[in-house]
Amino acid sequence: MTLRILYVDDDPTLAKLAARVLGRHDITVVHAASVATGLEEFNAGVFDAVVLDHYFQNGTGLQFLKSIGDACRKIPVLYVTGASEAQVAIDALKAGAADYVIKNVADDFFPLLLNSIQQALENFQLRREKEEAERLLVQAKERAELMAKEMNHRIANSLSLVSAMIRMQMNAVATEEARTALLETQSRISAIAGVHRSLYTADNVGEVELSAYLSSIIQDLAKSAPDSEKIRITTDMETIKASPDQAVALGVIVTELTTNALKYAYPDGVGDIRILLKTHENTMRLIVEDDGIGMSVQNPPKGTGLGTRLITAMAQSLRANVSQSNTQSSQGASVCVQWEEHGTAR
Numbered sequence: 001m002t003l004r005i006l007y008v009d010d011d012p013t014l015a016k017l018a019a020r021v022l023g024r025h026d027i028t029v030v031h032a033a034s035v036a037t038g039l040e041e042f043n044a045g046v047f048d049a050v051v052l053d054h055y056f057q058n059g060t061g062l063q064f065l066k067s068i069g070d071a072c073r074k075i076p077v078l079y080v081t082g083a084s085e086a087q088v089a090i091d092a093l094k095a096g097a098a099d100y101v102i103k104n105v106a107d108d109f110f111p112l113l114l115n116s117i118q119q120a121l122e123n124f125q126l127r128r129e130k131e132e133a134e135r136l137l138v139q140a141k142e143r144a145e146l147m148a149k150e151m152n153h154r155i156a157n158s159l160s161l162v163s164a165m166i167r168m169q170m171n172a173v174a175t176e177e178a179r180t181a182l183l184e185t186q187s188r189i190s191a192i193a194g195v196h197r198s199l200y201t202a203d204n205v206g207e208v209e210l211s212a213y214l215s216s217i218i219q220d221l222a223k224s225a226p227d228s229e230k231i232r233i234t235t236d237m238e239t240i241k242a243s244p245d246q247a248v249a250l251g252v253i254v255t256e257l258t259t260n261a262l263k264y265a266y267p268d269g270v271g272d273i274r275i276l277l278k279t280h281e282n283t284m285r286l287i288v289e290d291d292g293i294g295m296s297v298q299n300p301p302k303g304t305g306l307g308t309r310l311i312t313a314m315a316q317s318l319r320a321n322v323s324q325s326n327t328q329s330s331q332g333a334s335v336c337v338q339w340e341e342h343g344t345a346r
Contacts (some may be wrong), residue, residue, distance in 0.1 A: 004046065005117065008038035008064060009053040009080070018051070021110045027117070031304035035064045049117055050077045053103070054088055065095040072096035075218065076120035078113065084137040098123070115217060128223045145205050159193035183224065183306075184259060191217050191251035195244055197285035208247035210277060211237035213256050218275060221255065225262045229338060230270045233258070249314035250337075256307040257288035257335055265292025265332065290332035294326060315339075 005022065007029045009015050018031040030045065032038035036055055040051065042064075052061040061079060065072060076098035081088045098120040101113050166186045170179050194216055198208045215235060222233050243252065249278040254275065261273045276287040315322045319341035326332065 001026070003117075003121070004030065006030050006032060006038065006045070006047045006050045007068075008032045008035065008050065008061065010034060010056050010207055012240075014070070018113075022114065022117075023144065024115060027114075035059055035061065035067075038064055039067050042071075047075060050075060050115070050119060050142055051080060051113065052077055052097070053080045054082070054085070054092070062091060062095055065092065065097060066278065068096075072343075074124075076124050078120060080113075082280060086269050119334060129235040142180070143197075146203040147182045149200040152196040152205065153214045154179060156193045156196035159189055159196070163189045187221060187224070187255050187259060190220060190251060191255045192248055192249060194245045198247070199244060206243065207241040208244060208249065210242050210247060211235075212241045212250065213247055214275070214277065217251055217254055218258060221258050221262065227343065231262060231266060232271075233244060233273045233275065235277075237275070238279055240277060249317045252314045253286065253311050253337055254288065256311050261290045261292070265290040267293065279341075284339050284341065288336060289332060291332040294331055294333050295324070311337075 003026065005027050007015055007018055009018075009031070010033050012031075012033065015029070015031040015033075017029065022029055029045070030041055032041045035058070038050075038052070038209070049131045052064055054061045064162070065077060065079075068077075077095040077096065079089065079092035079100040081092070081100050092100055099116045100111070101116050103109060132174060163186050166182050166189070170182045170186075173179055173182065194213055195208055197215045199205050202209070214237060218233055218235060222231075258273065258275065265271060265273065271290060271292055272328045273288070273290045274288075276285070278285045278287070280308060311322060315337060320337050323336050323338070325334050325336075
């Protein structure tokens with residue numbers, strides 16, 4: 001393939017010699033005798049590289065480099081300097097030149113120039129291929145994230161539709177026990193749907209911000225409680241990010257513990273529930289506590305036991321420990337779910 005080189009030098013004899021020597025290697029040389037002429041040729045034509053001398057009657061080659069600006073990132077410029085002008089070469093490289101060649105009267109000038117041209121073209125080709133690969137990688141990543149967001153959007157919508165159907169079914173059942181079971185099922189589905197809703201609205205489709213996600217679940221549970229105006233739920237949660245699988249497990253655990261506290265902690269329907277999410281070093285703690293009647297031999301767990309089994313299963317998926325104790329006032333119950341970080345990011 002024939003290369004086309006712009007040769008900017010005010011020495012016509014050297015330019016003719018360059019055209020003859022480089023022409024033997026399938027390189028076409030277009031000569032410009034000044035910086036101004038060189039800029040005109042550069043802007044009007046298409047070149048594979050530029051060979052640029054330093055000294056001109058009305059300036060230096062640095063003016064050429066300054067004028068073409070970022071174009072030297074697309075077309076290599078080989079700067080020609082005198083044998084004792086190291087600072088000139090450094091200034092040229094800082095200004096965007098790809099390489100420099102020492103200009104002398106010896107026979108090795110043109111072989112060095114040819115080698116420098118070939119190396120600069122190879123380096124630029126490698127850089128273009130690298131930039132293209134990076135561009136395609138970013139494009140593929142953006143496409144994958146868009147598909148993931150769309151998938152999460154569709155899943156969240158489908159789960160919301162199922163939740164709405166369950167709510168409709170609640171109005172059709174005859175017993176309070178059946179309505180309660182359906183309401184709890186609806187809350188569990190909403191917890192999972194919330195994860196997918198968080199993912200398709202987040203910048204990072206691989207992370208869920210736990211405090212926002214869990215707060216949304218807690219608000220929905222508080223609104224659905226029969227005595228929501230009497231039982232107050234407060235939260236104290238640090239900003240912690242988790243994987244979608246971790247978020248689903250924690251969402252189900254919070255749903256079950258909060259639902260239990262709303263149903264059983266306060267028989268008179270008045271009291272506080274506190275939900276905390278804390279981290280210390282690599283240990284995470286989720287605590288749900290109340291000041292109600294507590295759990296003891298006199299007040300054994302009520303219900304079918306499905307909630308307890310769900311909490312146990314979700315805790316196992318987190319590799320977490322679940323412990324239960326009285327609150328500091330020696331009344332009520334405090335349930336702590338504790339797990340190591342395992343990839344959770346703050």
